[in-house]
Amino acid sequence: MIIIAGRLDVDPAGRAEYLAGCRPIIEQARSADGCLDFVLAADPIEPGRINVYERWGSTEQLEQFRGEAPESPSAVPILDASVQRYEISAVGPP
Template sequence: MIIIAGKLYVDPAAREAYLAGCSTVIEQARATPGCLDFALSADLIEPDRINVYERWDTDEDLERFRGVGSEPEQAAQIRDAEVSKYRIAGVEAP
């Protein structure tokens, strides 16, 4: 299993519009075979932060989706980003 997690930073005044513009990408991701979860959300404390969380079955599933990603206009709005890929060897019930 692959998890992509981290944070994006955009202008605080543009965050809600940025997230609204991501709805199509989120729908496309969730409809992609191998996507177990995909979420972008406004952080409750930092007004310029967007939290990123994706969960995929395999690297191949993730790579198949990657060509769909954000529009260039949206990517240009990102001022900074800290997003990492995690390879999960096992999952346990809490």
């Protein structure tokens, strides 16, 4: 399993516009083979922060989606980003 998680920082005044522009990407990801979860969400505390969380069944499925995903149509620039990829070898109850 692959998890992509982190944050994007945009101008707080443009965050809603940025997220609205990402809706087609989110919808496409969620219908892609191997996508177990995909969300870009406004952080409730930091006004310019967008939280990123993706969960994929395999590297191949993630790479296939990345090759097919549309570009973000948003004109809102990303000011900073910190997103990491995690390869998970075991999953169990909390």
